[in-house]
Amino acid sequence: MTDAETLGRLLAALGAEDPQGWAESEVEEGLPQLARYRLLRALSQDIEGWDTASIDSLRAGMNAEGAHHTDPVSEAAWIARAVARETAFGILYRLADPDSDDLPTDLRQQLPGWVLMETTSAGEPTHRVLDALHEDLDTMAPSAEAPRSRTVAEGWIRESNLRAFCESLAAEVAYDFDDSDWLAIDMALPHTDDEQPPSAWYTYPLVGRTRLDLHVARSVGGSKVSVSVQGTVDSRSRIRVELLLDVMARYAVALE
Template sequence: MADAERLRRLLAALGAEDPQGWAESEVRENLPQLARYRLLRALSQDIEAWDSAAIDSLRAWMKAEGTDPTDPVAETTRIARAVARETVFSVLHRLADPNGDDLPTELRQQLPGWLLMETTPAGEPTHRVLGALYEDLGTTESPAAAPGDRTVADGWIRETNLRAFCESLAAEVGYDFDDSDWLAIDTALPHTDDEQPRSAWYAYPLVGRTRLDLHVARSVGGGEVSVSVRGTVDSRTRIRVELLVDVMARYAVAPG
């Protein structure tokens, strides 16, 4: 298969409207058009995630933070700042993790990625990668600029279902939940109590296509775990997370 034809097929699989044009441009001009289209596609999905449910979530956060919802200027300013913050977070995450998209594994294995690299003052690469910038975004923000509590779902689940719940929740945002993640949660859980304030519950971040913060605490003397999931998500993800909490409360999930 010629390079142009291979590129055309991959671009078509990504949903490009003019895969032939993109492919010919890469071959003729030696531009990384396939990588560019893949990144732009992912960022476009992040834009589309800002639906009415996400905005309603922000409004609920502002109300909890004490912002006067009758002040249109204050409301617009806070929403704009929160959207900008979440957008920057998404861009930094996409730059750090090209594979944090919704593509099938067999397609991902054929696609180029990218990285963000430091340069000297003269513009020469130092080969030092600026990785995982999204993890430190909050260190440069004032407390007022940081996002507050945006609850996606609250409830309780069976304690025996907790690992399955964590793995399923992580899958919703494309986070690879492994044994080390589970060890951290499993080790902390016995020291929690859901009768304590939420601020005393154990919190664990799940950072994939977007970020969810999972807060957990045991029901002392019972077989349940109280859970609270927070983040900014679209309506589809919110519904799926709410359903996940309901299923993990009603049924005992057998290991796969």
């Protein structure tokens, strides 16, 4: 068990209003208050991410899909389902990956994490972890009701910048993009044509703290790649993705 002073220091670093009170509760009552506060802090940040731009993005996506509603109640219900789905996804992702928060590495290394574990009918732990539930959430929703992707940004980039773009986009949602991810995209790209409808472009999911779907197609006879990024993000992430797209179109980027 960690002493109250150390716990208080860590809770203060997380921004707790009463760090010593949380720390004393953990020491005296044996409750995992530091882990509880860390999880609640991350979920609270996800809630705060639902700004006006996020709702406008949902509404634009709904209209783009032709899901027009004749009355405000039906439209509100559609948006409510979309927000609920994205919120559930965020909770499941936080449960699966405690280190998905925005904390410095040196602070993360001092903090406890958590797992979601199966129990028997009597409540005894089986020590089998329910991991990565967010990856299967979409499979549970009826296709006619499931919120679809929303456009975050679209345009074109230099083909030579595609891997750098993929890696930077993945970093935005804390997805670990590696050689196998790049190989899948690199092998599929020659068979694409951006003169075809976007639905025929190659799609690659980046599933991190939220999900982004990257749609790419090569410009025939050129050195450009058309891209469309779909998902639900807050206004800050949207601005960063738009800026990334602009940079990858204007400049040649060298990978180290």
